[in-house]
Every structure is written in C-alpha cells, then in structure tokens.
Amino acid sequence: MKYLKESPTVHESSTVQNSALGVWTELGPNTWIEESRFGDYSYTAGDAQIIYAEIGKFCSIASHVRINPGNHPMWRVTQHHMTYRCKQYRFDDRDDEDFFDWRRAHKVRIGHDVWIGHGAVIMPGVSIGTGAVIGAGAVVTKDIPPYMIAVGIPAKPLRERFPKDIAEKLLQIEWWNWSREKLEKHFRDLQDLERFIEIHSID
Structure with a gap:
C-alpha cells in the first residue's frame, strides 16, 4: 500500500511548473500542471493536464482530464502557434507574451470537494462550484453551481447532489x-x- 504524506506526492513522470501544491496532495503519472494552485488533499489519477487554474481542496480529478486546454488565436490570419511561440520556429527572438497573458486572464476556478470524471474537459474561464460533480467525458463551457451534477457535451446540469x-x-x-x-x-x-x-x- 502506498501511503501519502503531508508534503505533496508527485509521480516521477509528472511535471510541475510554477505551481503551488497543497498538503496531502498527489499527482498521478503523466500529470502536467503549470501556473496553477492545487489545494490540500486534492489528487489526479494521472494523464491530466492543468494549466492556468485554481483547484480547491479535496478535489478528485480522474485520468485524462484537461483543465484549461490550449487556446488558439482564431482572429489572426493563422491560428498556428508559430505566431505566439515565435522562438521555437525561429521567427523572432522572443515569444508573444501578450497572447499568453490573454490565456492567463481566462483562468479556470474549481471549488472544494469537486469530482471531475474521466476524460472531462474544462474550458478556459469556467468556474465550478464547491461540491459539484462533472461527468466522464463532459466538456464544460459554462459555470457550474455548487453541489450540481453536470454531464454531456456541452455539459449541462443534470441534478443537484x-x-x-x-x-x-x-x-x-x-x-x-x-x-x-x-x-x-x-x-x-x-x-x-x-x-x-x-x-x-x-x-
């Protein structure tokens, strides 16, 4: 049996970038978390991606969940990421920080004791209330109230817990x-x- 401890438990295959992890937390295999806060006792089952998000305490995040997935500039001539990851393609000596600031401004906020089912996607700017449940495979495009069960594509309230x-x-x-x-x-x-x-x- 694997015992957790007060300090975060991070699988060796996971990546943590500029993020704060609370006590008794666990990041399962192949979790990627970037510029986010991850509350006490929360965990990912693995293969999760969390970017620009605030995750509350005691959250249960199933495998293959994506929170605040990548966004592309549809208003530009091309939406390809060469226009903002300029250095990678050697078009410029610096990246387009304005684009990344735009993404940061659309944080995902998740309350406490939220259960997010397998393969769910939480889109930029969405808030999920404390005690809510997000069904497997759901795509959440709008805010979900506390203690609400939401399912589907796009996710809609099913019933209150x-x-x-x-x-x-x-x-x-x-x-x-x-x-x-x-x-x-x-x-x-x-x-x-x-x-x-x-x-x-x-x-």
Missing part, C-alpha cells in the same frame, strides 16, 4: 477548511450526512 438547504449548510460549515486535528476528530462524521449536519450546522 443535495436539496438546497443541505447544500447551503455544508457551504456554511466549510469543513474543507478544518485543521488536520479537527478532521481526525470528526472523521467518522463525514460518512453520515444527517449526523454531520446535525452536529456541525451553524445556527
């Missing part, structure tokens, strides 16, 4: 911000929704 009053109570409790000590103390409560709400609700 919990009634609104329960979802609102969970959002108020913010258990994902608990200390490790408090998580350990109340770990069993996380497996029983009714008990959890009863004990931890904020009046």
Whole structure:
C-alpha cells in the first residue's frame, strides 16, 4: 500500500511548473500542471493536464482530464502557434507574451470537494462550484453551481447532489477548511450526512 504524506506526492513522470501544491496532495503519472494552485488533499489519477487554474481542496480529478486546454488565436490570419511561440520556429527572438497573458486572464476556478470524471474537459474561464460533480467525458463551457451534477457535451446540469438547504449548510460549515486535528476528530462524521449536519450546522 502506498501511503501519502503531508508534503505533496508527485509521480516521477509528472511535471510541475510554477505551481503551488497543497498538503496531502498527489499527482498521478503523466500529470502536467503549470501556473496553477492545487489545494490540500486534492489528487489526479494521472494523464491530466492543468494549466492556468485554481483547484480547491479535496478535489478528485480522474485520468485524462484537461483543465484549461490550449487556446488558439482564431482572429489572426493563422491560428498556428508559430505566431505566439515565435522562438521555437525561429521567427523572432522572443515569444508573444501578450497572447499568453490573454490565456492567463481566462483562468479556470474549481471549488472544494469537486469530482471531475474521466476524460472531462474544462474550458478556459469556467468556474465550478464547491461540491459539484462533472461527468466522464463532459466538456464544460459554462459555470457550474455548487453541489450540481453536470454531464454531456456541452455539459449541462443534470441534478443537484443535495436539496438546497443541505447544500447551503455544508457551504456554511466549510469543513474543507478544518485543521488536520479537527478532521481526525470528526472523521467518522463525514460518512453520515444527517449526523454531520446535525452536529456541525451553524445556527
């Protein structure tokens, strides 16, 4: 059995560039993460690409997920990346930083405790609310509210995980911000929704 630890666990085949990884995180094989924040306890199963994104805590990212995939300048004569990766093609001695700044301005933001299914694609500029579920193979082009299950191409809301009053109570409790000590103390409560709400609700 592989045990995780407080410091991030990064597979040897994965690449981390200019990114911050939280505690108890894991990046599975062939994960690429660039200019992103990856929250505590979140993990990728592998073969994932995450660029210009903010990922919350306790997120479960299945294999072959792409978050903020590459974008091309359709407004130019050619959309080929030689127009912004100029150095690689020896057209210029520097790349087009304005284009990359444009991409950075369209970050993906993912809340806490989000489950993203196998092969899903989260398009630039999209926000996914805390507690949401994104179905396998979905292409998310619009914001998804908290605790919503979304599926399809393009992804559309299927149903809510919990009634609104329960979802609102969970959002108020913010258990994902608990200390490790408090998580350990109340770990069993996380497996029983009714008990959890009863004990931890904020009046």
